[in-house]
Amino acid sequence: MRFRQLDKIIELVPGGKIVAVRQVRADEDYLRDHFPFFPVMPGVLMLEALFQASCWLIRATEDFENSLLVLREAKNVRFADFMEPEQLLQISAEILKLDDESVSIKATGVKGDTVAVSARLLIGKSNLKSKNPDLSALDEFVRESMRMQFEQLTSDCRTGRPSVEALN
Numbered sequence: 001m002r003f004r005q006l007d008k009i010i011e012l013v014p015g016g017k018i019v020a021v022r023q024v025r026a027d028e029d030y031l032r033d034h035f036p037f038f039p040v041m042p043g044v045l046m047l048e049a050l051f052q053a054s055c056w057l058i059r060a061t062e063d064f065e066n067s068l069l070v071l072r073e074a075k076n077v078r079f080a081d082f083m084e085p086e087q088l089l090q091i092s093a094e095i096l097k098l099d100d101e102s103v104s105i106k107a108t109g110v111k112g113d114t115v116a117v118s119a120r121l122l123i124g125k126s127n128l129k130s131k132n133p134d135l136s137a138l139d140e141f142v143r144e145s146m147r148m149q150f151e152q153l154t155s156d157c158r159t160g161r162p163s164v165e166a167l168n
Contacts, residue, residue, distance in 0.1 A: 005049035006091070009056060009153045017094040018057040020153070022049050022109075026085035041083035046117040047074060050107035054093040054121055056153065058103050059146055061095065066125040067142040072102065073122035081116040089116060101125060 011019040024041050031039035055069045083089055093107040102124050109117040128135035128142075 067139040
């Protein structure tokens with residue numbers, strides 16, 4: 001993902017929950033335009049951080065089975081606080097329901113002791129080859145790329161599962 005909204009995954013329980021962090025840096029390009037005299041992380045990027053953490057939880061739970069994870073629905077989205085430069089957003093997500101086609105997630109982003117953003121997400125799962133069998137190699141390329149990003153995000157992570165390298 002070009003705009004990675006997570007710096008590190010700090011806890012992961014496949015099938016259960018994930019905890020990740022994201023520090024807003026003062027040099028981020030969008031801060032120049034998003035309220036120049038009061039620079040804050042846009043709400044849509046806070047929501048994207050919830051989505052990305054949720055996707056890593058799904059990938060770890062299903063051993064990267066699906067190459068495509070798509071946000072189908074965001075319900076009960078609440079933005080309760082601003083994220084300013086140098087502040088840390090701690091994202092937590094837990095699986096509520098998992099089936100063959102989608103996953104229901106409850107996610108929150110906390111700044112200190114304050115919930116800054118929360119939502120219920122419905123994430124669709126699929127592979128490119130289900131639409132076009134000729135794309136199965138691309139599915140594997142995406143999965144391998146995601147495994148490499150996952151390793152970067154989970155170094156020193158507390159987990160209930162061995163690293164991806166140990167699984168292969």
